[in-house]
Amino acid sequence: MVFDGLSEGTMFEEKMTISGIYPEGFYKFGASALLVTHNHELCEWLQQDGIGRYLQVEFRQGPTHLLIAGISKVSHANRVASSIRFSQKDVEAHLEKQGGGS
Numbered sequence: 001m002v003f004d005g006l007s008e009g010t011m012f013e014e015k016m017t018i019s020g021i022y023p024e025g026f027y028k029f030g031a032s033a034l035l036v037t038h039n040h041e042l043c044e045w046l047q048q049d050g051i052g053r054y055l056q057v058e059f060r061q062g063p064t065h066l067l068i069a070g071i072s073k074v075s076h077a078n079r080v081a082s083s084i085r086f087s088q089k090d091v092e093a094h095l096e097k098q099g100g101g102s
Contacts, residue, residue: 001026001033016042027051043071 018046019042028079033050037043046052056072057065080096081087 001031003033003034004036005039006035006037015039016045020045023051024049039077040071045061047071 003022005044006022010018016039019037019039023035023046032056032099043046043052043054054069055067056070058068059076078087082090
């Protein structure tokens with residue numbers, strides 16, 4: 001089973017509780033599951049109970065698509081957005097060029 005971003009639209013406490021139920025259940029049944037998340041708090045919480053193996057994408061010049069051990073606590077969103085010319089600065093420059101700037 002693959003899960004992607006469980007309970008992202010809820011309050012933090014709810015998100016942690018609901019998101020933890022599925023990995024804990026799979027673990028208790030001895031089944032495998034893959035959880036893709038940006039929620040490092042959830043990973044740390046599950047790790048304390050010995051649940052799971054934690055991998056993160058390696059970033060050097062850009063995402064290398066190499067998974068390395070660990071829980072990432074750093075967001076690379078701005079760097080990735082800039083690399084594809086979709087940063088806030090890029091969008092504002094485009095809007096200004098189009099006459100839609102403020």
